[in-house]
Every structure is written in structure tokens, then in C-alpha cells.
């Protein structure tokens with residue numbers, strides 16, 4: 001096993017669904033979560049590359065750890081909840097400055113999660129046989145037998161335009177030229193960890209975008225990259241000599 005080639009960090013207010021997004025992508029399911037304490041690390045093998053994805057805690061008490069997690073990151077996913085305007089504004093007020101420690105070439109994605117609650121398309125779940133089915137099992141106030149998609153959709157508090165505008169402000173904050181950076185339309189996503197809507201698309205898009213950084217690092221023969229398999233082998237050999 002090799003050291004991760006590149007680091008991706010997910011940031012955002014508590015309860016926006018950061019951990020759920022990572023579960024959906026890495027384990028292909030939506031499961032119960034408890035509020036993250038500190039941070040957690042996922043390693044994703046993507047083709048021949050190893051990508052470390054760092055989940056962070058949105059709770060205020062862990063705020064101080066955020067810039068440490070962002071250190072050297074090649075991509076940062078700034079996550080909000082589409083039904084909660086405050087969660088978008090927190091990204092700018094509280095989380096953006098944490099990314100000052102990221103790699104200078106870091107790319108930024110803005111992700112509005114819980115789209116299943118507001119968007120009829122995101123409400124659909126892809127079944128194992130490839131058919132789309134309505135996700136109605138988790139709406140306690142609307143029994144599955146009597147509900148329809150339109151009757152359970154909530155008011156969307158954050159418009160996609162608001163996310164695009166935030167992306168442009170992030171570029172200004174970073175001193176980046178708009179025409180030399182990935183386009184806002186490409187970097188703003190709406191997802192549902194619950195139904196899986198756009199989740200693979202988000203991560204795969206980001207991985208493809210950080211690929212040049214991975215290749216550059218590998219070509220430079222990054223001295224800090226450790227081949228763990230090889231080093232284990234070496235240790236075993238040494239142990240053998242001592243016996």
C-alpha cells in the first residue's frame with residue numbers, strides 16, 4: 001500500500017451531511033450517523049491512485065482543527081444544506097479561512113446536499129436493477145401509501161445562483177483569476193447522500209481535476225511517498241537477521 005497521492009477535505013456546518021456523503025461514496029449506502037468528533041479519514045483507491053478523503057466536524061467546538069485538516073489539500077469540498085440558508089453563509093463566515101493552509105493549486109467545490117428534500121429528480125433512488133424509484137420510506141409524516149413526491153418536497157432556501165456567487169467570491173478571496181480557474185458552473189453541485197443523486201459525479205469530477213497534481217507529484221518522485229509494502233518487507237528481513 002502506498003501513501004495517499006492526494007488529499008481531499010470536506011468542510012461545512014454540522015448536520016449538512018458531510019459524513020453521509022462520504023458513506024454514500026465509499027460504502028454505497030446511506031446509514032445512520034452520529035455527529036463527527038474531530039475528524040475521520042477515508043482512503044479511496046481510484047484506479048492506480050490512492051486518494052485520502054478527510055471528513056471534518058462541523059461543530060463549533062472543533063473549529064480549531066479545520067486548518068490542520070486542510071493543510072496541503074488539493075481539493076476542498078465546501079458543503080451546505082439546500083434547505084438551510086445559514087449553512088451556506090457559514091461557509092464564507094467560518095470555513096473559508098480554514099482553507100488558507102491548502103495547497104496553492106487547490107480546487108474548490110461548493111456542494112448543496114439534501115437535494116432529495118427539495119428536488120423531484122434528486123428524490124428518486126436508483127434501484128439495483130437500474131430503475132428509478134421514489135424515495136418515500138423516510139417521511140414519517142407522510143405514510144408511503146398515501147404520499148407523492150410533490151407533497152413531501154420542502155422549500156429550497158439556497159438557490160444555485162447563490163452557490164455560484166459564493167464560488168466567485170472564493171476566487172476573489174484567493175486572489176485567483178476567474179478565467180484561469182475552473183468555471184463556477186462546473187464546481188457547484190447539488191447532491192443527495194440519501195438517494196445517491198450526483199454523489200459519484202461530484203467525487204469523480206474532483207478526482208479527475210486533481211489528476212494533474214497527482215501526476216506532477218509522482219513525476220517529481222515525491223521523496224515523502226512511502227511504499228508501505230516494501231518497507232514492511234524490509235522490516236521483516238531485518239527481523240529475520242536478528243534471530
Ligand SMILES: Nc1nc2c(ncn2[C@@H]2O[C@H](COP(=O)(O)OP(=O)(O)OP(=O)(O)O)[C@@H](O)[C@H]2O)c(=O)[nH]1
Pocket residue numbers: 012013014015016017018019020021031032033034035036037056057058059113114115116117191192193194195
Ligand atoms: N434527507 C437527507 N438527509 C440527509 C442527507 N445527508 C445527510 N442527511 C441527514 O442529516 C443528518 C446529518 O448528517 P451527517 O452526515 O451526520 O452530517 P455532518 O455534516 O457529517 O455533521 P457533523 O459531523 O456534525 O459535522 C443525519 O440525520 C443524516 O441522516 C441527505 O442527502 N438527505
Ligand SMILES: [Mg+2]
Pocket residue numbers: 018019020033034035036055056057058
Ligand atoms: Mg459528520
